[in-house]
Amino acid sequence: MMNRFPLVSAVVASSFLLLACDAQVDPEYRGEPLATIQGAIVDEGGVDTSDLYTAILNYNFLIDDFSHIDSAPVIGNFPAEFRIDLNVPPPAEVLNDFTLGGSRPSESRFSTGYIAVLKEGLDTNVDPASIAGLAEEYMLVYVETDVQPGTQSERFLGGALSAGYHLMKWAPMTEAELQAYEDCKATPDPRSCGVAEGGDADDRLVPNPEEFDSEVTIRIVPPGQFAAANLW
DSSP: OOOOSOEEOOOTTSOOOOTTSOTTTOTTOOOSOSEEEEEEEEESSOOOGGGEEEEEEEEETTTTEEEEEEEEEOOSOSSEEEEEEEOSOOOGGGSEETTTTTTSTTSOEEEEEEEEEEETTOOTTTOGGGEEEEOTTEEEEEESSOOOTTSHHHHHHTSOOOSEEEEEEEEEOOHHHHHHHHHHHTSSOGGGGTOOTTOOOOEEEEOOTTGGGOEEEEEEOSTTOOOOOOOO
């Protein structure tokens, strides 16, 4: 069957390699990806594709900082397929440190990232219009070490995840979870239970049985019309 979508170039830190290439001699070869995200970008906002690029938009909520990694330009018409190969772990500075500098060794360090289409030249930390599209159902999580049962890391991540990348979903908090969140905000150090300063979270991460077999849709809409997870 003919592919009905043009291709969006979104292979992270590498290019599509012809199957005939010899990986031993190809200087661009970076080995097998740790994980791959794929799906379609759908435009409901009538945007110009000339200044757009796909990226993993990580949010370190303990220090209130967005940073995007693993980016590639959007090429072609919509709807369009995309593929992101995650070849390396995220940099240390994007990890949310629930160990608080190692003082709580049973906790974990992990990243939480949106799968996004961003506008070139705009800063995601100061300009909400920089985000043109999101995969609204999903969050990309990277866990540095196995998450230990009974920890705040397990509570926040929705399970005792193994080290590595995970493609998670999200759901609204239950009443009990909302109350626990509010109780934590009132403690002297709300960071200890995963609450960002000034946080107003009402969603939570949940397991995604399909993980990286999921067909992910990134929806491009006008600013303010996303239905993204509010985890912080």
